[in-house]
Every structure is written in structure tokens, then in C-alpha cells.
Amino acid sequence: MVHLNDLTVTVIGAGNMGGAVARAIRKAGVGAERLVLLNSSEESTAKAARGIGAASAFEKYGSDATLASAVADSHVIVLGFKPYHLQAMAPKIAPHVQEGALIVSLLAGASLETLSEAFNGHTALVRAMPNTPIAVGKGVVGLMPGEQTSESERELARALFAQSSTVVDIPEHQVHGVIGAAGSAPAYFFLIAEVMIDEAVAQGFTRAVATDLVVGTMVGSASVLHETGEAPTSARYAVTSPGGATAQAIAALEEGGIRALMARGMRAAAETSRKMEER
Numbered sequence: 001m002v003h004l005n006d007l008t009v010t011v012i013g014a015g016n017m018g019g020a021v022a023r024a025i026r027k028a029g030v031g032a033e034r035l036v037l038l039n040s041s042e043e044s045t046a047k048a049a050r051g052i053g054a055a056s057a058f059e060k061y062g063s064d065a066t067l068a069s070a071v072a073d074s075h076v077i078v079l080g081f082k083p084y085h086l087q088a089m090a091p092k093i094a095p096h097v098q099e100g101a102l103i104v105s106l107l108a109g110a111s112l113e114t115l116s117e118a119f120n121g122h123t124a125l126v127r128a129m130p131n132t133p134i135a136v137g138k139g140v141v142g143l144m145p146g147e148q149t150s151e152s153e154r155e156l157a158r159a160l161f162a163q164s165s166t167v168v169d170i171p172e173h174q175v176h177g178v179i180g181a182a183g184s185a186p187a188y189f190f191l192i193a194e195v196m197i198d199e200a201v202a203q204g205f206t207r208a209v210a211t212d213l214v215v216g217t218m219v220g221s222a223s224v225l226h227e228t229g230e231a232p233t234s235a236r237y238a239v240t241s242p243g244g245a246t247a248q249a250i251a252a253l254e255e256g257g258i259r260a261l262m263a264r265g266m267r268a269a270a271e272t273s274r275k276m277e278e279r
Ligand SMILES: NC(=O)c1ccc[n+]([C@@H]2O[C@H](COP(=O)([O-])OP(=O)(O)OC[C@H]3O[C@@H](n4cnc5c(N)ncnc54)[C@H](OP(=O)(O)O)[C@@H]3O)[C@@H](O)[C@H]2O)c1
Pocket: 012, 013, 014, 015, 016, 017, 018, 019, 038, 039, 040, 041, 044, 045, 080, 081, 082, 083, 085, 106, 107, 108, 109, 129, 130, 131, 132, 183
């Protein structure tokens, strides 16, 4: 059992994703005073800290040597800035990291090897690939611990995300598959929702009613799979009477190539992520 309320956690770069992860960490039990945020300016940090219910590193440690003091004081350091800032940020962070502190990187495309080099061979290292629904406490996160990261450090990383996400441990080489299946996937579902809402409007519903119909059905369908563990095929059979409306709808979607198209989209996301990492 990991006790998070005794830990000090600093999120460096609490923007869209770092901010969502900071909320997840608050939800996991880290207190407002012990969750410290640090953005590029005092103003932006204060705004994020107010919005999330966390402390500003500038207020807590003063405006001189803010980053160094925050890092030196932290049991967990979350990297939430853009990947292209790593080269400039790492030398400012690395000398101050406590020996046993856990570094959690959200940086897409920065491998464990790159991170280990950037942080002078620090071993308590976990890459995390969350998706945006973590912002509402329903994310999915792929965790990739470093080879030398201990079991208790891995458990700590899981505990940070567990209240707001489905946590999946993956080997690092599968990160691109995670991007195809989860990282980019909210956008596929948003697109499907958009198309269905437009069609419901075309069939005469107001946009508000169309949205209720489609989004409510999406939430309900996801809950069926999530809460019962039923396989998608069997859940679909339960809605599909022989010769009925659903059977005709499914036949039309299959004729349009829905399976191949979804697979192609997922493969395109994974492939693009792979190429980005090679650059
Ligand atoms: N968005 C996603 O779906 C997603 C998914 C998985 C992983 N990621 C990863 O998450 C990371 C952040 O992406 P994002 O979309 O959240 O970007 P973002 O909203 O632009 O956030 C970047 C954050 O970094 C801060 N920052 C910039 N320079 C800094 C400095 N010198 N010191 C401290 N903080 C600094 C920014 O602060 P200011 O606001 O003050 O400039 C901002 O809070 C990236 O590495 C990305 O690969 C994103």
C-alpha cells in the first residue's frame, strides 16, 4: 500500500496534460500543499495552481532558484513540458534530484534511454503515456518503467494514476501501439460522435437532443463493456435481432469497410508515433 499523503510531488509543466495529471495526483491523495506546480512564468504557475488546487513553486520556494529548490524537495518529479524542452530543462533539473526520487515523464517521443542519459543515469524512472480523459478522472495510461526501476517505484507510479485512469503496464517498444489504441483514440470516438450527431440532426432532432441521444448511448455502451467485462461481439449480438434494424445498420457499416478503416487509423497513429521517435 503506497501512502501518497506523505509525499511532495512537483509537476514541471502543468499545461494541458501536466495539469490533468496534476489533478489525478491530487485525487490520488497528495495534499494541496505538497503538490507543487512549476510553469514557465510566475503568473501562469499561479493560475494553474489556483485552478487545480495545488501550490505554486514560486510562492513556496521564492523567485530565486525556484526550479532547483522544488526539485530538491520532491519525492516525485513529473515532467509535463514539451519534448523539445528536454535538452534545455534536464541540466537544470538533474543536479537537484534526490537520490530516491521518482521521475515520471509524460514527454511523447523521449525514450527511457534518452531520459536516463538526460538525468545522469537516474534509475527511478517511469514513462507515462496518458490520454486526455484523465482530465475527467476516466483516462487510460500506459506505464513504462525503466529496467532498473524498483517494484516499489513502479507501484508508486501506478498509485499516482490509479484514481483517475485505467493503468496498463507495457514494455516500452509497445508505446506506439498504446498511442494508436488509447493516446489518439479519444479523437476517433469524438469523430464518431460528431458524425452521428450530424446525422441525427439531419433526421430532424435538435442538436441538443441529438447530442443527448448519441453521447448518452456512447457512455452507456462503454459502461456495459467496462462494468460487465462482456466481449464487444456478444454485447452487439444482444442488440441485433435477425433481419432487424441493427442488423441492417451493421451490414451497411461493414460494407463501408468500418473494420479496415478503424484498423488503418490505429496503424497510422502508431506508425506516425514511431517515426516521431526516430527523428
Ligand atoms: N496533450 C496530449 O494528449 C498528450 C498526451 C500524452 C503526452 N503528452 C505530453 O505532455 C507534454 C505536454 O504537452 P501539452 O499538450 O500538455 O502541452 P502544453 O499544454 O503546452 O503544456 C506545456 C507546459 O510546459 C510548461 N513550460 C514551458 N516551458 C517551461 C519551463 N521553462 N519551465 C517550466 N515549465 C515550462 C508550460 O508553461 P506555460 O503555460 O507557462 O508556458 C506548460 O504548462 C508533452 O511532452 C507531450 O508530449 C501530451
